Amino acid sequence: LEDNTVPSIIKEDKFQELLIEEGSEILKSCYEKGSKNNYNIKTELTGEDSNQLYSFMDTYFSLNNGFTILAIEEPESHLHPALQRxxxxxxxEKNTSLLMTTHSPYITSVAPIDSIxxxxxxxxxxxIKTTAALNIGKRDRVDLERYIDIKRGEIYFGRGVILIEGVAEEYLIPSFAEKLGMPLDSKGIICCNVNSTNFEPYVKFLDALGIPYVVITDGDYYLNVKEGEKTVPKFGLLKEEDHEDFGFDGxxxxxxxxxxxxxxxxxxxxVEYDKQDKLFSEHGFFVGVHTMEIDIMSEIKELSHEKKILNNLFSELTLGGLKQKKNFSVELEQGKYISCLNKLESSHSGIGKGRFAQxxxxxxxxxxIPEYIKGAIESIYKRVDEL
Structure with missing residues (x-):
């Protein structure tokens, strides 16, 4: 099945004949003389050299022995996932021209992202969309290929996608959708955790595929503070009414x-943040105020039952004693949400954001549910229904 347009060995007389052809410089880059005066292809070729060599050989050294295209329909049928890979x-991965139709995330998770x-x-x-012309840098391409692993290979099969920052959102967003009466699975909506705030390559990727999506990200509020002659952002503060010079990293x-x-x-x-949020939401981007956990606490500041749920859960999960449990409850009541979050993440509690969210x-x-998350879920539902 392999495409033999590029031979691994060329006899000396044929090699010398090819050297007179236009573009033959690529031969010297890709072949080296062996012990029997034949020329052997080098084991490692760059993508650019490989493409140039293929084009040259296809023009001047065609074997005229036919060209094979292998087509496989649904290779996952009756096949163990390991064998699908x-x-x-x-x-x-061989030098074979291949057409494959599939619904298997095991195969899409290892397929080159520019071959879809x-x-x-x-x-x-x-x-019908293709990723062949996907315009992203080398680093972002590597990130994408690493991201679309077996868990996320299903991104191709979603009718809609919610891009999120981390594992806490991965647990909570589907649950929030259920509470809103908009379960994600029933609409074929997939929640994809990119494990960062670097959404740009994924936005380009989903745009190339024409898959509807929304992005949910933390606001990461900061206050601009004077330090000498410089103004620097100070994070880790709650937004206050008297703050004048502030911003949102999100x-x-x-x-x-x-x-x-x-x-x-x-x-x-x-420039106005309320107008920014309106514009962002129109394009599928929904930004919080602080982090999701703090925004959740802010959402329930007047709701005793919902605060009791958080208090009880913290008390059940923490490794700390009665004093830590009481401090969490008091600080939640006083609106000291950053301190509450620090306790969730503290090694003394042994909880962590992911476990707490689970x-x-x-x-x-x-x-x-914070308003911006409600808006995102409602938006992706609407976008999927409009297809």
Whole structure:
């Protein structure tokens, strides 16, 4: 099945003949003389050299022995997941022209991201998109390929996608959607944790595929503070009414995505944060105020039942004693949410944000859901329904 356009060994007389052809410099880069005066291909070729060599050989050294295209339909049928990956490694990675149709995340998780032709049903017929012209840098490409592992290979099959920052959101967003009466699975919506705030390559990727998406990210509020002649952002503070010179790191990040991915100019993005949030939401970006945990606490500051749920859960999970449990309860009541979050993350409590979110997802109520998360879930539901 392998494409033999590029031979691994060329006899000396043929090599000398090829050297007179236009573009033959690539031969000297890719072949070295062996012990029997034949020329052997070097074991490691860059992608650019490989493409140039293929083009040269296809023009001047065609073997005229036919060209094979291997087509496989649904290779996952009756095949163990481990063997599905073997198909890719043993067949797809060879120099073979291959067409494969699949619904298997085991195969899509290891397929090159620039080799995808994505078909999806819409009310206007079948939409066909390709990642062949995906315009992202080398580092972002590596991040994407590492990201789309077996867990996230299903991103291709979602009717809609929610991009989130971390594991806490991974537990809570599906649960919040259930509480709102908008379960994600029933709409084919996938919640994808990118383990960072670097959403840009994923936005470009989903735009290339034409898959509807929303992004949920922390606001990461900061106060601009004078330090000598410089003004520096100070994080770890709650937003107060008397704060005048402040900002949101989340808004700054989304603003840059609109410029880099959506064709906006700096001047087209309003300075006022309420207007920014309106613009962002229209394009599928939903930004909190602080972190999600603090925004949840802020949401229930007047709700005793919902605060009791958080207190009880902390008391059940913490390794600390009665004093720590009481301090958490008092600080939650006093609105000292940063201190409460620090206790969740503290080694003394032994909880961590991920574990807390996992248990909280079972007992949370609709009242715990911050407005920006409600907006994101409602938005992705609407976008999927419009297909």
């Amino acid at each position: 073997v198909i890719y490694k043993d067949v797809m 032709v994505h078909l999806r049903h819409t009310s206007n017929g079948t939409s 808004n700054d990040r989304i603003k840059q995505i609109l410029i880099n991915c959506k064709g906006f100019t700096e001047e087209q993005i309003p 248990h909280f997802s079972v007992v949370c109520t609709e009242n715990h």
